[in-house]
Amino acid sequence: MLGIRMREGLELRSLTRLGEETTASGAPRRLVPVVGQYVAQGLLDGAAAMAGRAVLTLRGRLMADTVTRGLVE
Numbered sequence: 001m002l003g004i005r006m007r008e009g010l011e012l013r014s015l016t017r018l019g020e021e022t023t024a025s026g027a028p029r030r031l032v033p034v035v036g037q038y039v040a041q042g043l044l045d046g047a048a049a050m051a052g053r054a055v056l057t058l059r060g061r062l063m064a065d066t067v068t069r070g071l072v073e
Contacts, residue, residue: 004071005064009048009055015071025052034070043067 003010012035013026021029035054038044043060044067060067 004054004056004068005061007055009045009053010071012049012052012054027052031071038067038070 003014012028012031013022015031016022016026016028023029023032027035035044035049038060039046039049042057043063045055045057045060048055054067054071056064056067
């Protein structure tokens, strides 16, 4: 999960659990509302999220632990 702290962020499909339902991009379907909420709060970059990546915004970097926890729960 340290990858989310990097500039290029983290591929959302890397968070897929075995047998879990995914979106067309391969991201876990359970993360769609979570990622949407974080984008709306300004914690994740919206364009990157649409491309299947979790990239923290400047504000998101300050709350990286919270975002990480939300993505893995």
